[in-house]
Amino acid sequence: MSRRIALVTGAARGIGKAIAERLAAMGHHVIVADLNLEAAQQTAQAIGGSAGRLDVSNYLEVEAFMAQAQAQHGRLDILVNNAGIIRRGNLLSVSEDDWDRVIAVNLKGAFNCAKHAAPYMIKGGWGRIVNIVSIAAKTGDITSAPGYGSSKAGVVNLTKTLARELAPYGITANAVAPHAIETEMSAQWSEETRQRVLSGIPLGRLGKPQEVAAAVAFLVSEEAGFITGATLDINGGALMD
Numbered sequence: 001m002s003r004r005i006a007l008v009t010g011a012a013r014g015i016g017k018a019i020a021e022r023l024a025a026m027g028h029h030v031i032v033a034d035l036n037l038e039a040a041q042q043t044a045q046a047i048g049g050s051a052g053r054l055d056v057s058n059y060l061e062v063e064a065f066m067a068q069a070q071a072q073h074g075r076l077d078i079l080v081n082n083a084g085i086i087r088r089g090n091l092l093s094v095s096e097d098d099w100d101r102v103i104a105v106n107l108k109g110a111f112n113c114a115k116h117a118a119p120y121m122i123k124g125g126w127g128r129i130v131n132i133v134s135i136a137a138k139t140g141d142i143t144s145a146p147g148y149g150s151s152k153a154g155v156v157n158l159t160k161t162l163a164r165e166l167a168p169y170g171i172t173a174n175a176v177a178p179h180a181i182e183t184e185m186s187a188q189w190s191e192e193t194r195q196r197v198l199s200g201i202p203l204g205r206l207g208k209p210q211e212v213a214a215a216v217a218f219l220v221s222e223e224a225g226f227i228t229g230a231t232l233d234i235n236g237g238a239l240m241d
């Protein structure tokens with residue numbers, strides 16, 4: 001596979017960082033885009049990539065970021081929409097601000113990035129978009145966060161629309177749906193939640209960020225060229241549908 005220019009959002013840490021490391025190991029140049037510039041720079045430095053501060057929820061900021069990536073590298077081939085947040089609270093307690101922010105980052109963020117990256121992929125005649133969603137897109141969120149599952153379900157639907165619209169240009173769009181991966185996000189769970197989550201996983205353990213990255217590596221490869229609009233579960237068997 002030739003060397004591609006890949007942009008991974010939220011790649012300063014966690015799953016995004018593992019994806020950035022994996023894509024760099026495949027020989028691609030990786031742009032690490034994250035709200036946390038200092039951590040993004042550390043990740044980028046370790047893999048010989050580049051870094052930039054980006055809030056994916058900001059439409060104009062994303063537009064400018066993609067234009068700059070194109071100007072700097074001459075192409076943009078791979079987009080991984082990984083940046084995501086969760087705000088806890090059940091239906092009765094969740095605030096309007098928390099609902100709005102989760103939708104803005106998780107759903108609108110994926111839209112912003114796909115919209116502003118797609119023109120450059122179209123120009124290059126090849127592209128790969130991978131959206132990191134969640135088991136919660138199908139089940140509703142089991143750790144009590146109504147906006148989270150809703151936002152991820154929206155991204156699954158967006159993925160299918162992107163797959164249809166961009167197919168004529170040689171661009172595929174797929175989603176990866178992890179569950180219970182060992183990162184700072186899952187480290188926030190209470191012990192009760194952790195035990196409840198573990199009891200629902202046939203493989204009996206949490207997943208590793210590298211196991212999500214391996215799926216992304218496949219979906220951006222040439223070999224996955226006939227797969228589009230799909231959602232690949234990485235959940236230890238917690239949901240088989």
Ligand SMILES: NC(=O)c1ccc[n+]([C@@H]2O[C@H](COP(=O)([O-])OP(=O)(O)OC[C@H]3O[C@@H](n4cnc5c(N)ncnc54)[C@H](O)[C@@H]3O)[C@@H](O)[C@H]2O)c1
Binds near residue numbers: 034035179182183
């Ligand atoms: N950890 C899990 O168990 C799990 C399960 C299912 C899905 N996911 C999804 O995987 C993705 C990564 O999760 P993680 O566990 O690595 O999370 P994390 O909290 O460890 O890392 C998220 C990264 O995104 C960045 N970020 C947050 N808001 C941003 C914004 N507006 N713009 C740009 N960057 C932003 C953060 O700075 C951070 O570096 C998320 O989309 C999450 O919903 C995680």
